[in-house]
Amino acid sequence: ESVLTQSPGTLSLSPGERATLSCRASQSVSSTYLAWYQQKPGQAPRLLIYAASSRATGIPDRFSGSGSGTDFTLTISRLEPEDFAVYYCQHYGSSPPWTFGQGTKVEIK
Amino acid sequence: EVQLVESGGELVQSGRSLRLSCAASGFTFGDYGMHWVRQAPGKGLEWVSGISWNGDTVIYADSVKGRFTISRDNAENSLHLQMNSLRPEDTALYYCGRRMKNTVAIDIWGQGTMVTVSS
Numbered sequence: 001e002s003v004l005t006q007s008p009g010t011l012s013l014s015p016g017e018r019a020t021l022s023c024r025a026s027q028s029v030s031s032t033y034l035a036w037y038q039q040k041p042g043q044a045p046r047l048l049i050y051a052a053s054s055r056a057t058g059i060p061d062r063f064s065g066s067g068s069g070t071d072f073t074l075t076i077s078r079l080e081p082e083d084f085a086v087y088y089c090q091h092y093g094s095s096p097p098w099t100f101g102q103g104t105k106v107e108i109k
Numbered sequence: 110e111v112q113l114v115e116s117g118g119e120l121v122q123s124g125r126s127l128r129l130s131c132a133a134s135g136f137t138f139g140d141y142g143m144h145w146v147r148q149a150p151g152k153g154l155e156w157v158s159g160i161s162w163n164g165d166t167v168i169y170a171d172s173v174k175g176r177f178t179i180s181r182d183n184a185e186n187s188l189h190l191q192m193n194s195l196r197p198e199d200t201a202l203y204y205c206g207r208r209m210k211n212t213v214a215i216d217i218w219g220q221g222t223m224v225t226v227s228s
Binding site: 032033035037039044045046047050051054056057086088090091092096097098099100101102103 | 144146153154155156159168170171204209212213214215216218219220221
């Protein structure tokens with residue numbers, strides 16, 4: 001069974017700071033099948049990054065994704081007030097077919 | 110405007126059935142794979158089920174396999190999730206989502222419909 005582990009669980013930062021979120025897979029995954037989402041309270045998730053490093057439509061360039069194999073990273077270069085939210089990674093594999101990480105909360109310090 | 114609107118969620122007793130629907134608009138529904146993802150109160154996202162553009166391929170999470178059935182009606186631009194033998198642990202906000210073409214991600218999400226299963 002493929003598992004995605006996100007770290008840290010909570011990241012406390014100030015606006016303007018850089019955020020680095022980690023997503024580690026228990027088995028090597030194709031970067032083509034790795035995505036990141038943002039979710040704010042009371043809202044549906046929003047796709048940020050697909051294929052590990054491609055920004056979705058309308059996503060600001062302060063969001064970037066990188067990684068390969070089992071280690072992937074979402075970086076927010078300079079946090080804006082609207083970026084404080086929960087972030088999930090997700091991948092497509094064999095078992096289960098789709099998996100989400102447990103999430104990283106980015107909170108205001 | 111591209112939009113997904115879920116409906117059908119309600120409070121039901123354990124062991125009963127419920128059918129969720131998702132109405133799509135603003136895009137060619139029959140061109141896209143579709144998925145259901147749920148979120149228990151205060152918890153993270155859990156993928157539930159997916160269906161190919163033509164309905165030929167369906168996949169399920171182990172937690173719902175044998176109890177839930179995903180289907181679609183491309184003529185009606187609608188996605189469905191038939192949920193049988195419901196359990197308290199199925200309590201969640203259920204989102205439908207559009208699979209983005211040429212990759213494996215959900216690029217359009219509905220606002221969700223709440224299912225509460227009482228014991």
